[in-house]
Amino acid sequence: MVIETDRLSKQYRVTFAVRDLDLAVAEGSISAFLGPNGSGKTTTIKMLLGLTHPTSGAGLVFGQPICDDAASVKIRQRTGYVGEDKRLYGYLTVGETLSFVRSVYPAWDRDREQALLRRFDLPLDQKCQKLSKGMRTKLALVLALSRGAELLILDEPSEGLDPGAAEQLLEAVVQAAADGTSVFFSTHQIAEVERVADHVFIMNRGRLVFRSPMEEIRENYRRIHFAFPGRSPTEEMNVDGVFRLRPEGHTLSLVVTGNLESITQRAQSLGAISVDVQPIGLRELFLESVEEGRS
Amino acid sequence: MYHNYETVDPAFFKVDPASGVPIYLQLMERFRHAVESCLLAPGDQLPAIRTLAQQLVISPNTVVKAYTELDQEGVIELRHGVGAFVLDGERHRDRGKEIRIAKNLVRAFVEKLRKQGFATDEIRRFVEAELNLTAEEVRRGH
Numbered sequence: 001m002v003i004e005t006d007r008l009s010k011q012y013r014v015t016f017a018v019r020d021l022d023l024a025v026a027e028g029s030i031s032a033f034l035g036p037n038g039s040g041k042t043t044t045i046k047m048l049l050g051l052t053h054p055t056s057g058a059g060l061v062f063g064q065p066i067c068d069d070a071a072s073v074k075i076r077q078r079t080g081y082v083g084e085d086k087r088l089y090g091y092l093t094v095g096e097t098l099s100f101v102r103s104v105y106p107a108w109d110r111d112r113e114q115a116l117l118r119r120f121d122l123p124l125d126q127k128c129q130k131l132s133k134g135m136r137t138k139l140a141l142v143l144a145l146s147r148g149a150e151l152l153i154l155d156e157p158s159e160g161l162d163p164g165a166a167e168q169l170l171e172a173v174v175q176a177a178a179d180g181t182s183v184f185f186s187t188h189q190i191a192e193v194e195r196v197a198d199h200v201f202i203m204n205r206g207r208l209v210f211r212s213p214m215e216e217i218r219e220n221y222r223r224i225h226f227a228f229p230g231r232s233p234t235e236e237m238n239v240d241g242v243f244r245l246r247p248e249g250h251t252l253s254l255v256v257t258g259n260l261e262s263i264t265q266r267a268q269s270l271g272a273i274s275v276d277v278q279p280i281g282l283r284e285l286f287l288e289s290v291e292e293g294r295s
Numbered sequence: 296m297y298h299n300y301e302t303v304d305p306a307f308f309k310v311d312p313a314s315g316v317p318i319y320l321q322l323m324e325r326f327r328h329a330v331e332s333c334l335l336a337p338g339d340q341l342p343a344i345r346t347l348a349q350q351l352v353i354s355p356n357t358v359v360k361a362y363t364e365l366d367q368e369g370v371i372e373l374r375h376g377v378g379a380f381v382l383d384g385e386r387h388r389d390r391g392k393e394i395r396i397a398k399n400l401v402r403a404f405v406e407k408l409r410k411q412g413f414a415t416d417e418i419r420r421f422v423e424a425e426l427n428l429t430a431e432e433v434r435r436g437h
Contacts, residue, residue: 030354170352178345178355194312198354215317215357222315279315 001060002027002151002182003048008057010043017043019206020057025184025199030177032193033186035203036290041186042084044203045155049081061151079151080144080181084159086136090129094122094139107148116142119168133160141169145176152176154185158192170196194282202289210289212257214282220258223280226272227251233270239263244288255280255288307334310351318353322361327370330381341371341379 003025010018018040025031035041046052048061050072062078064071088097102108117124120138131139137160144152152173158166170192173183187193193200194214202210212221221243226232232252238245241259245252256263264275307329310321329335341347344362348355366373373379408418
């Protein structure tokens with residue numbers, strides 16, 4: 001595991017920004033970190049990078065404890081990070097920024113830098129303060145991707161990018177993963193996650209409410225509608241493999257994580273007169289996962 | 296470099312991430328189809344993992360999974376550090392036949408033991424014990 005946390009929590013007075021978070025991010029994987037605004041994604045990322053300290057719990061990145069200041073420096077040396085603010089020196093040009101940052105990292109990958117510059121079409125002579133939001137993001141990505149980092153942590157990298165640039169970003173993420181870099185990124189772009197992610201983590205109100213390999217969602221997760229002649233037997237249907245269950249009059253809507261056959265058989269033995277099984281997309285799963293916390 | 300691949304439209308390998316079928320299975324299906332319809336011939340090199348991942352904008356790990364499974368099925372051969380190559384169609388058809396025969400043998404054998412009153416777990420233990428034993432013998436060079 002490249003990232004591993006154990007009951008990681010961050011409390012501000014009486015409210016928890018992050019509560020009892022157990023994360024496990026596999027090495028070499030592309031992992032997406034989803035959740036509504038304010039669900040604790042950025043706080044988690046900041047804790048992983050040692051930019052803020054947890055109030056309880058523990059975490060490891062590359063097996064190094066995130067709360068240890070010396071270890072945290074080592075973690076940051078091996079991690080490329082693109083945050084919300086994308087701090088750049090406004091008075092330096094893109095080219096000057098590159099040569100400055102390049103000189104700091106011995107493992108700088110010049111070929112990758114050149115390839116990314118071509119792909120992103122960045123104006124080398126432009127001062128950073130004159131860059132558009134999308135351009136700033138692209139430059140921050142070039143810096144993070146070219147320094148030979150083993151782990152990339154991206155906090156909403158596609159925010160503010162036009163569709164073309166967002167596509168280039170995804171291609172760059174795929175390329176980094178193909179080179180063996182682990183990628184952990186937070187985002188609101190569910191369709192993008194569906195395409196490139198190996199693993200999905202969903203946060204809601206500071207807690208991890210859902211985690212699964214993406215391929216497992218496609219393979220095993222289904223939405224089922226059963227229609228019953230009378231009242232739908234809600235309790236009787238709450239069996240192994242049922243993730244969400246919602247009675248809607250005579251019909252029962254389920255999200256299942258597998259065990260499809262025995263769930264269907266059970267419904268039929270309880271008198272279900274019609275069965276409709278559909279694959280479920282990540283968007284629906286996301287909404288189901290964050291719905292639960294709202295009450 | 297990827298001799299026939301260049302003549303195959305990348306759209307041929309297009310996958311649907313929103314479908315209820317894992318992407319690696321969709322990819323396997325596309326490649327099987329490419330081989331069956333002779334778009335890819337025996338000996339042809341498949342696109343490199345990173346190339347295909349980038350072209351389709353999917354996780355390289357998914358491509359690895361598809362190639363590994365196709366290798367196990369005998370459709371392609373993964374040569375370490377070199378790439379993936381389409382195997383001789385005749386050879387993998389034969390392999391498919393062999394696999395079917397082997398499965399039938401196992402089915403007949405399991406049915407026979409069941410008729411003799413052995414439970415599933417007992418049969419599983421017999422088979423596992425036998426496999427462990429033969430693995431041990433192989434290891435010791437018998």
